Amino acid sequence: MADTEEKNYFLRDVKTLREQAKKSLEDGAVTSDYPNAKKSIELLQSVLATEIVCVLRYTMNSISVTGISSSSVGEEFAEHAKEERQHMMMVAERIDQLGGDPNFNPEGLASRSATEYGDAETLVEMVEGNLVAERIAIEHYRDMIKYFADHDPSTRSMMEKILQDEEEHAADMHDLLVAHQGKPMLEK
Numbered sequence: 001m002a003d004t005e006e007k008n009y010f011l012r013d014v015k016t017l018r019e020q021a022k023k024s025l026e027d028g029a030v031t032s033d034y035p036n037a038k039k040s041i042e043l044l045q046s047v048l049a050t051e052i053v054c055v056l057r058y059t060m061n062s063i064s065v066t067g068i069s070s071s072s073v074g075e076e077f078a079e080h081a082k083e084e085r086q087h088m089m090m091v092a093e094r095i096d097q098l099g100g101d102p103n104f105n106p107e108g109l110a111s112r113s114a115t116e117y118g119d120a121e122t123l124v125e126m127v128e129g130n131l132v133a134e135r136i137a138i139e140h141y142r143d144m145i146k147y148f149a150d151h152d153p154s155t156r157s158m159m160e161k162i163l164q165d166e167e168e169h170a171a172d173m174h175d176l177l178v179a180h181q182g183k184p185m186l187e188k
């Protein structure tokens with residue numbers, strides 16, 4: 001008896017889930033138990049802006065630095081620019097999955113971003129600017145991971161992957177700073 005009740009309960013549950021899934025097909029990846037997609041999209045738009053600014057900063061640095069005679073640093077900046085672009089795409093695709101339109105509008109970009117584009121001229125200034133930006137991004141991602149942990153494991157695991165890259169970026173910039181300045185600007 002207990003078994004049958006359990007079975008029926010299970011079947012009813014699956015049926016309800018299927019009905020809900022069909023009903024919300026137009027919502028894309030967002031299911032009815034997703035509590036606040038609008039808030040998530042809003043947060044992800046600021047992450048997207050931050051990643052776009054990082055792509056721009058590293059790309060600009062990778063070109064300017066060649067004039068300061070360091071092709072290996074230029075290559076490192078270019079590599080980071082490539083990875084920031086991957087982050088940008090991951091975040092934009094997640095916004096799309098949640099039913100939002102990723103905001104690539106250059107207007108207001110700097111104010112939507114958590115990090116600055118910067119005005120570095122020397123190699124050391126560039127590395128310092130990137131290190132500060134990476135540290136802000138790391139804090140930003142840590143906060144977001146806590147927020148998404150409660151209700152959106154997919155976004156959370158994407159953020160964890162990006163956070164890992166940002167931590168490597170920060171370590172790379174720290175090493176460059178030590179190599180070119182002899183001492184770190186900030187404690188590691």
Ligand SMILES: [Fe+2]
Binds near residue numbers: 054084087
């Ligand atoms: Fe990034």
Ligand SMILES: [Fe+2]
Binds near residue numbers: 084165166169170
């Ligand atoms: Fe980064």
